Amino acid sequence: MSLQQLTVSAPRVDLRTEPRPMRIVIIATALIFLTVFVVLPLAVVFAQAFSRGVSAYVAALSDPEALSAIRLTLLVATISVGSNLVFGVMAAWAIAKFDFSGKTFLITLVDLPFSVSPVISGLVFVLLFGAQGYFGPWLQGHDIHVLFAVPGITLATIFVTFPFVARALIPLMQEQGTQEEEAAISLGASGLQTFFRVTLPNIKWGLLYGVLLCNARAMGEFGAVSVVSGHIRGETNTMPLLVEILYNEYQFVSSFAIASLLAMLALVTLVAKTVLERRLDEGQLLRDD
Amino acid sequence: MTIELKHIVKKFGAFTALDGVDLKVADGELLALLGPSGSGKTTLLRIIAGLDWPDAGEVSFNGENALAQGAGERHVGFVFQHYALFRHMTVFENIAFGLRVQPRAIRKNEAGIRARVKELLDLVQLGWLSDRYPNQLSGGQRQRIALARALAIEPRILLLDEPFGALDAKVRKELRQWLRSLHSEISVTSIFVTHDQEEALEVANRVVVMDRGRIVQIGTPSEVYDNPATAFVHGFIGESIVLPVEVSQGCVRLGGRPLLDISADGAACGASKLFIRRHDMQVGPAGSGSLEGTVAHVRSFGPVQRAEVALCAGEGKTVIEIDAPRDRALQAGDLIGLQPRRYRIFAAQD
Amino acid sequence: MSATAGRRSTLPGFGLTMGLTLTWLSVIILIPLAGLFLKTFELSLDQFWGIVTSRRTLNALKISFGLSFAAALVNLVMGTVIVWALVRYRFPARRLFDAIVDIPFALPTAVAGVALSSLFAQQGWLGAPLAALGIKVAFTPIGIFIAMIFIGIPFVVRTVQPVLIDLDPEIEEAAASLGASRWHTVFRVILPSLIPALLTGFALAFARAIGEYGSVIFIAGNLPNVSEIAPLLIVIRLSEFRYADATAIAVVMLVASFLIIFAVNRLQRWAQTRIPTH
Numbered sequence: 001m002s003l004q005q006l007t008v009s010a011p012r013v014d015l016r017t018e019p020r021p022m023r024i025v026i027i028a029t030a031l032i033f034l035t036v037f038v039v040l041p042l043a044v045v046f047a048q049a050f051s052r053g054v055s056a057y058v059a060a061l062s063d064p065e066a067l068s069a070i071r072l073t074l075l076v077a078t079i080s081v082g083s084n085l086v087f088g089v090m091a092a093w094a095i096a097k098f099d100f101s102g103k104t105f106l107i108t109l110v111d112l113p114f115s116v117s118p119v120i121s122g123l124v125f126v127l128l129f130g131a132q133g134y135f136g137p138w139l140q141g142h143d144i145h146v147l148f149a150v151p152g153i154t155l156a157t158i159f160v161t162f163p164f165v166a167r168a169l170i171p172l173m174q175e176q177g178t179q180e181e182e183a184a185i186s187l188g189a190s191g192l193q194t195f196f197r198v199t200l201p202n203i204k205w206g207l208l209y210g211v212l213l214c215n216a217r218a219m220g221e222f223g224a225v226s227v228v229s230g231h232i233r234g235e236t237n238t239m240p241l242l243v244e245i246l247y248n249e250y251q252f253v254s255s256f257a258i259a260s261l262l263a264m265l266a267l268v269t270l271v272a273k274t275v276l277e278r279r280l281d282e283g284q285l286l287r288d289d
Numbered sequence: 290m291t292i293e294l295k296h297i298v299k300k301f302g303a304f305t306a307l308d309g310v311d312l313k314v315a316d317g318e319l320l321a322l323l324g325p326s327g328s329g330k331t332t333l334l335r336i337i338a339g340l341d342w343p344d345a346g347e348v349s350f351n352g353e354n355a356l357a358q359g360a361g362e363r364h365v366g367f368v369f370q371h372y373a374l375f376r377h378m379t380v381f382e383n384i385a386f387g388l389r390v391q392p393r394a395i396r397k398n399e400a401g402i403r404a405r406v407k408e409l410l411d412l413v414q415l416g417w418l419s420d421r422y423p424n425q426l427s428g429g430q431r432q433r434i435a436l437a438r439a440l441a442i443e444p445r446i447l448l449l450d451e452p453f454g455a456l457d458a459k460v461r462k463e464l465r466q467w468l469r470s471l472h473s474e475i476s477v478t479s480i481f482v483t484h485d486q487e488e489a490l491e492v493a494n495r496v497v498v499m500d501r502g503r504i505v506q507i508g509t510p511s512e513v514y515d516n517p518a519t520a521f522v523h524g525f526i527g528e529s530i531v532l533p534v535e536v537s538q539g540c541v542r543l544g545g546r547p548l549l550d551i552s553a554d555g556a557a558c559g560a561s562k563l564f565i566r567r568h569d570m571q572v573g574p575a576g577s578g579s580l581e582g583t584v585a586h587v588r589s590f591g592p593v594q595r596a597e598v599a600l601c602a603g604e605g606k607t608v609i610e611i612d613a614p615r616d617r618a619l620q621a622g623d624l625i626g627l628q629p630r631r632y633r634i635f636a637a638q639d
Numbered sequence: 640m641s642a643t644a645g646r647r648s649t650l651p652g653f654g655l656t657m658g659l660t661l662t663w664l665s666v667i668i669l670i671p672l673a674g675l676f677l678k679t680f681e682l683s684l685d686q687f688w689g690i691v692t693s694r695r696t697l698n699a700l701k702i703s704f705g706l707s708f709a710a711a712l713v714n715l716v717m718g719t720v721i722v723w724a725l726v727r728y729r730f731p732a733r734r735l736f737d738a739i740v741d742i743p744f745a746l747p748t749a750v751a752g753v754a755l756s757s758l759f760a761q762q763g764w765l766g767a768p769l770a771a772l773g774i775k776v777a778f779t780p781i782g783i784f785i786a787m788i789f790i791g792i793p794f795v796v797r798t799v800q801p802v803l804i805d806l807d808p809e810i811e812e813a814a815a816s817l818g819a820s821r822w823h824t825v826f827r828v829i830l831p832s833l834i835p836a837l838l839t840g841f842a843l844a845f846a847r848a849i850g851e852y853g854s855v856i857f858i859a860g861n862l863p864n865v866s867e868i869a870p871l872l873i874v875i876r877l878s879e880f881r882y883a884d885a886t887a888i889a890v891v892m893l894v895a896s897f898l899i900i901f902a903v904n905r906l907q908r909w910a911q912t913r914i915p916t917h
Contacts, residue, residue: 016727016811018821023728030724031736033717037789038742040764041754048757087663090656098653106660108904112668115900117850118748119870120889123877124671127678132882134674159667179373181650182340187387187442188361191651197390201377220747222853227874240749240853247753247857256757259750266745273745274738340649360649 045263048256060257068234069242069258076150076225076238077218080157084214088165089207093195095166096173097181107170113162118223121159125152125228148230153238156224161214168210169203172280176202209276216269220262290351290445290478291316292337297346299332306332307343308502314480319472321493322482325525328499330482331370334448337480338367350445363446366439366477370451372431374423380434381419384409387442409437412471429460433467440475449481453488465492486526490514498522520635523564530570530609532563532600536634543600544607548579551632560637565629568593570611572619578628582609587619594619598627675893678886690887695863696872700891703869706780707848710787714844715837717788718795725796726803744793748853755786756857778860783868786855791844798840799833806832835910839903846899849892 017023050057060066091110095103113121127133129146139146146152180202184194200207222240229236237245239258246255292314299307307329314320322330335341337348339360348355355363375383388402397405410416413433423431432452439447452468453461469492472479483489489496490510498506498513498521506518517523524531535542536558541551543563551563575581582598585608589595593612596619600607611627613619679687690696724730725737743751759766759776769776776782806829814824830837852870860866869888876885 016808016815018825026720027724027728027730030717030721034721034736034739034792036765037785037792038739041751041758041789042742042746044758044764045750045754083663087660091660091664094653094656094660097650098648098657100657109664109668112672115846115850115896116672117852117870117889117892117896119852119873120675120850120893123873123885123889124675126877127674127882127886128671130882132880134677155667159671162667178650179369179371180375182360183367183369183373183375183438184386184390185649185651186338186340186360186363186365186367187390187438188364189386189390190361193390194650195652197386198375201375216745220750222747222749222752223870226852227877240747243749243753244857247756252757255753259747259753262747262750266742266747266750270738270741270745273741342648 042263045256045259048252049260051256052253056253057257057260060254061261063254065234065237066242066254066258069237069239070261072150072153072235072237073219073239076154076157077215079154080161080218081211081215083158084161084165085207085211087162088167088169088210088214091166092169092173092203093199096170097178110166111163113160118160118221119227122156122224122227125155125159147228148232148236150236152228153225153236156228157218157221160221160224161218164214164217165207165210168206168213172203172206173199205276205279209273209280212269212272212276216266219265292446292478292480293347293349293352294333294337295347295349297333297336297343297348299329299336299341299343305502307336310346310499310502310504312497312504312507314478316478317476318478319469319492319494320480321489321496322480322499323484323486323489323496323526324499325484327501329502330484330499331450333499334367334450334480334482337446338365338448339363340367364442364444366436366442366444366447368432368435368439368447368449368452370454372423372435374431374435374438376423378422379419380410380415380421380423380426381406383423383434384438384441386438405441409441412440412474413437427460428456429464432456432464436471444477447477447479449479451483452481453483453485461488468492490526498525500525517564517633520562520564523633523635528567530565530567530611532565532607532609533637534561534563534634535559536561541634543580550579550628553634556634557636561634562637564633564635566631567595567610567612569630569632570609570613571628571630572611572613572617573626573628575624575626577626580627580629582625582627584619584621584623584625586621589615598625672893675886675889678882679890682883682887686883687887690884691891695867696869696884696888698864699867699869699872699888702780702783702865702867703849703892704895706784706868707787707845707851710784710791710848711841711845713788714791714795715841718792718799718840718844719833719837721792721796722799722803726800740793740796743790748790748851749857751789751854752786752857755782755789755854759785759858777858778862778866780859780866782858782860783855783866786858787848787851790851790854791848794844794847795837795840798843799836802833802836803829835906839906839910842899842903842906846896846903849899850896 018026049060095106126147128135129139129152130136131140133147136147146155180198181194184198189197220240221238222244225238226241226244229238229241231237231241231245233245239262243255243259243262246252246258292312294310294312297307297310298305310329310333322333324330332341336343337355339355339358339362342356350363375386378386384406385402388397388405391397406419407416410419413436415430415433415437418426418430418434423434426434436449436452449468453464456464465488468481481492490513493510496508496510496513497504500521506513506522508516513522514526517526523529532543534548535545536553536556538558539553541548541553541556541561541563548563571578580600582600584596585599586597587594592615594615596611596613598609598611600609619625682690691700721740725733725740756777757763759769759782761767761770761775761777763777766777774781776785810828810832811824814828815821819827850870852868852874855868856871859868859871861871869892873885873888876882876888
């Protein structure tokens with residue numbers, strides 16, 4: 001790749017661009033900024049994880065505490081993504097396919113968790129289920145553990161990942177309209193047949209997109225989970241929480257080894273997201289012609 | 290299958306889409322619902338299909354209450370304006386859809402479904418497209434596949450919403466003839482919606498003209514063309530010359546001057562509109578007809594010459610367009626007499 | 640709610656899906672948030688005021704809001720530069736850098752936190768040279784500022800990018816053909832039409848930084864009154880079982896972020912009326 005690519009090769013004056021030195025300054029500024037603030041932090045994760053070699057890395061990941069954190073993270077993510085998948089599809093069906101008053105308000109409510117600090121997302125469940133919370137005494141009386149246990153972690157995760165699937169589907173389904181569903185109904189299909197044979201195939205990429213982002217957030221959530229988890233070693237530590245604990249104990253290789261798994265999850269999610277966005281754009285093109 | 294609609298009312302918020310519509314459709318008819326956009330014709334079609342529900346009124350098929358049934362139970366084939374083909378299914382699967390979703394008890398086996406789909410593909414003459422996806426088809430092909438899909442369930446009624454609306458002029462013409470011959474072949478009661486009067490007159494056995502949520506005229510194509518019931522119908526169907534006239538004491542006046550040989554029979558007194566078809570204006574020498582004017586501009590094409598004529602009546606500012614046969618050459622500047630062969634007078638309010 | 644009272648709508652399932660949606664929404668979002676506000680009402684106004692205006696709380700709020708605002712400003716400027724480079728120029732690895740912009744969205748905050756902390760620590764890749772210059776980043780307010788910049792990057796870029804792409808090239812050509820200098824065209828013609836998107840991106844980055852916890856606490860030092868952010872103070876109060884204090888701080892932050900979201904919505908409506916979509 002040569003520097004020539006930086007410039008417009010045609011001799012004709014392009015009215016829509018800046019002089020070459022200006023262009024180079026702008027590109028350099030953007031790239032340096034992104035490198036310092038994004039690329040280096042990402043690189044440091046892997047550099048630290050492998051700073052004592054591959055065997056130390058593998059050992060860190062095969063530690064029972066690490067394995068338990070991985071298991072818990074997968075469990076919590078599965079439940080959260082599953083429930084928000086079902087909710088998201090139903091919400092999108094009701095919101096996108098029907099007209100009713102208060103629709104904008106409902107969408108705002110669905111979006112709400114995006115504007116709530118993760119710490120507050122955890123706090124609300126402490127206030128409900130904690131020892132001094134509204135349901136705390138009753139739960140204690142019945143020996144049910146929500147807070148500092150898996151149910152609390154799952155609830156907080158569902159809260160922070162609540163909007164992802166619905167948000168990915170609502171605009172897509174609104175744009176697709178109801179004509180294909182009406183056609184299916186008038187051809188004698190039942191509601192479920194219509195959904196599974198007509199609606200679902202049309203929204204599958206959008207659905208996957210929502211699930212992907214929902215999953216990434218569910219596995220990576222730190223603030224909300226940190227508040228409700230209680231940090232019980234080997235029991236209520238998810239991967240992000242274990243990263244924190246090990247880091248604070250100066251076990252950098254172990255901490256960054258787990259962090260590197262989460263970073264890889266983020267990278268895979270990004271790649272898949274890019275591919276899906278391209279798919280969705282293509283879908284849009286097909287509809288437009 | 291006969292269809293009977295009684296006093297159908299449908300409102301969308303403050304907008305009244307249908308304002309008391311009564312209509313009877315005979316078995317095997319090919320009926321056109323004709324009207325400008327916003328006249329309620331598509332809403333009416335959707336109500337018959339069960340895709341919309343009236344606020345008041347009755348819908349019955351063969352005397353049975355259809356409103357008790359959902360869209361899927363009515364056995365109505367509906368062809369959507371934009372086809373609404375299932376974009377993720379092949380042409381074959383699109384047509385087979387209605388057969389595949391039938392309850393297991395009456396569902397055909399795979400071979401039966403294949404045979405039926407093939408039959409329909411042959412009917413619409415598109416068998417070679419069976420493995421294509423909708424986005425690989427032309428507009429006219431999509432239209433015919435949508436029709437085949439609707440026919441797959443052996444509908445008792447076929448409803449088509451602007452069936453040719455999204456097609457270019459040449460394809461429209463072809464498909465019109467094709468639809469008419471298809472209808473005579475399968476002879477299922479059919480209703481189609483259109484805003485194109487030519488389409489309605491050419492294809493349908495009977496035309497229902499709608500305006501602002503009401504039916505304004507029902508009749509055969511020649512009835513609505515030759516005897517428009519209202520000023521709206523006259524203006525909407527065929528190209529008309531409209532002159533603002535005054536009717537008083539059995540006399541029709543344009544700009545204060547009485548028009549000779551134009552009878553005010555049956556017309557109410559007061560401000561009125563005189564409607565004349567362009568080709569119903571007979572050209573003669575100056576002083577020979579009820580109207581007189583100066584030819585301003587002539588264009589000749591096809592069987593007629595189209596002339597812009599500035600009328601002498603009134604303030605002399607009224608310019609009309611007439612179609613005259615080409616045997617008598619007109620030239621700009623000619624002073625000519627005009628005699629309507631046929632005309633209609635409607636009250637101005639109408 | 641559906642088509643007509645007493646009659647069916649064509650598509651089935653409205654009642655079922657709407658009912659379950661509202662139920663799930665209430666259980667997960669509305670009841671817990673309502674609990675937060677109910678808890679606040681258990682406090683008298685004096686108590687509430689006392690908590691919120693105590694020195695430590697006030698400092699934490701100042702640090703959170705002040706540094707978030709500053710970081711969002713940096714993101715506003717740098718985000719514009721990045722969008723400009725990504726949209727207007729062709730250079731090697733452009734698509735890669737375009738994808739990289741999303742990393743702060745995708746990277747779990749705890750990972751970002753330990754990474755930034757390690758990067759800017761005194762022996763870190765960037766911390767060491769900065770320390771040589773006498774600048775200490777990690778465990779100071781500057782560290783908080785850096786982390787807040789990190790998590791805010793995608794907001795400005797991703798809100799402005801589509802608008803700049805869709806900008807009608809004829810506007811610029813018209814300005815240029817009328818004799819405007821490039822400088823003039825950019826600052827008087829292009830940037831003004833990006834203002835709604837820029838402000839939206841700024842507000843989103845600002846809101847996100849206020850609530851941010853994971854990526855900040857590792858690098859912050861967390862010294863009360865100096866480098867302690869409001870979300871951390873909530874966590875500390877909770878661990879001390881001072882629920883009332885935690886709740887009061889949370890309500891202040893929540894109201895602030897609702898106000899920002901409200902402003903964003905108004906902004907977008909304003910942008911829509913100002914620049915009609917085709």
